[in-house]
Amino acid sequence: MTSGRRADACGCPASLPYLLDSGKFRKDRDASAERSVTNMAGNKLVLEGRISIISFFLGMGVVLIPVITSLGSHIGWVFEYFSGIRGKIAIAVYIGVVQGLLLIIYKGPLHKVAVRACFLGCAFGCGLLISFTETTWTHFGWYMCSLSFFHYSEYLVTAIINPRSLSLDSFLLNHSVEYTVAAVSSWVEFMVEKLLFPELKQLGWVSLLGLLMVLCGEGLRKSAMLTAGSNFNHVVQNEKAQSHVLVTSGVYAFCRHPSYVGWFYWSIGTQVMLCNPVCLLGYTLASWRFFRERIEEEEISLIHFFGENYLDYKRKVSTGLPFIPGIRVQS
Numbered sequence: 001m002t003s004g005r006r007a008d009a010c011g012c013p014a015s016l017p018y019l020l021d022s023g024k025f026r027k028d029r030d031a032s033a034e035r036s037v038t039n040m041a042g043n044k045l046v047l048e049g050r051i052s053i054i055s056f057f058l059g060m061g062v063v064l065i066p067v068i069t070s071l072g073s074h075i076g077w078v079f080e081y082f083s084g085i086r087g088k089i090a091i092a093v094y095i096g097v098v099q100g101l102l103l104i105i106y107k108g109p110l111h112k113v114a115v116r117a118c119f120l121g122c123a124f125g126c127g128l129l130i131s132f133t134e135t136t137w138t139h140f141g142w143y144m145c146s147l148s149f150f151h152y153s154e155y156l157v158t159a160i161i162n163p164r165s166l167s168l169d170s171f172l173l174n175h176s177v178e179y180t181v182a183a184v185s186s187w188v189e190f191m192v193e194k195l196l197f198p199e200l201k202q203l204g205w206v207s208l209l210g211l212l213m214v215l216c217g218e219g220l221r222k223s224a225m226l227t228a229g230s231n232f233n234h235v236v237q238n239e240k241a242q243s244h245v246l247v248t249s250g251v252y253a254f255c256r257h258p259s260y261v262g263w264f265y266w267s268i269g270t271q272v273m274l275c276n277p278v279c280l281l282g283y284t285l286a287s288w289r290f291f292r293e294r295i296e297e298e299e300i301s302l303i304h305f306f307g308e309n310y311l312d313y314k315r316k317v318s319t320g321l322p323f324i325p326g327i328r329v330q331s
């Protein structure tokens, strides 16, 4: 296990992310991490990762319900039964059945992984359905897809690159009160403004710009995780692991903190997508301040770990975030 946890990538106290992480789960995870040592070499995904994929796709299967429904109008009365309000009931029943199935198949910690992945898969599937239905909720559907995919892929990519650090917290679903408040605020703003100024929520090109920001931000963050490999950890390390090496290639050659840059633009992109002016301002200020502090704190450790090599890298490559120079070092 890696040591020296300080705070997670969102600034939670180091103890908080481990609330969900039961001792039993940690034992299973360690066993799975042992298996993954060879797995990493052979590129085989750890058990938790594989279960999460199955569960995510099972959840996403919710998209098939309306497909069957729409086929129904051509095929016959059996399928027509599922249309309208019945279609929605069918979706609810599907989710219930899948969750019940997971409860039977997986026990204990694996079930906790499966439930979360399935929930995110359902949210992604429902987001797709909303996106492709001709209503005024299209952009909210995009948002649901963005949010659920972000959280699920954080877990999956961690399972691939650094299975030793994998835990339920790798979904980043429970990392801070501030994050939850920010998410709920954006939903509330969207609903209130949709009610009061419905035309504000129909600015197609603005939402499209938001979608582009989300896609680029997500792409950059996941590229950074895949490039850094086992050197990437959701929990910022303050003690150097033996295997920890300085990464300066790939996206790290363009900026020192690509995963933070990606997350920054992803998060404000979600608010552009929802056409939420208040949250757009709030998200921009809050995440800028957060990443400024996070980067300074992280760079103190990185200088401590890699000394002159990091200072040299720092001189050549910028942080990637506007007006954030990183830790100042007196020469």
Ligand SMILES: C[S@@+](CC[C@H](N)C(=O)[O-])C[C@H]1O[C@@H](n2cnc3c(N)ncnc32)[C@H](O)[C@@H]1O
Residues within 6 Å of the ligand: 009, 224, 228, 231, 232, 233, 234, 235, 236, 237, 245, 246, 247, 248, 252, 256, 257, 258, 259, 260, 261, 298, 301, 302
């Ligand atoms: C959440 S990751 C963020 C990585 C980086 N700040 C970024 O935005 O891509 C935090 C962990 O990555 C490690 N880290 C950050 N930059 C690194 C680099 N260039 N090479 C190796 N490890 C790095 C830190 O030690 C820390 O434990």
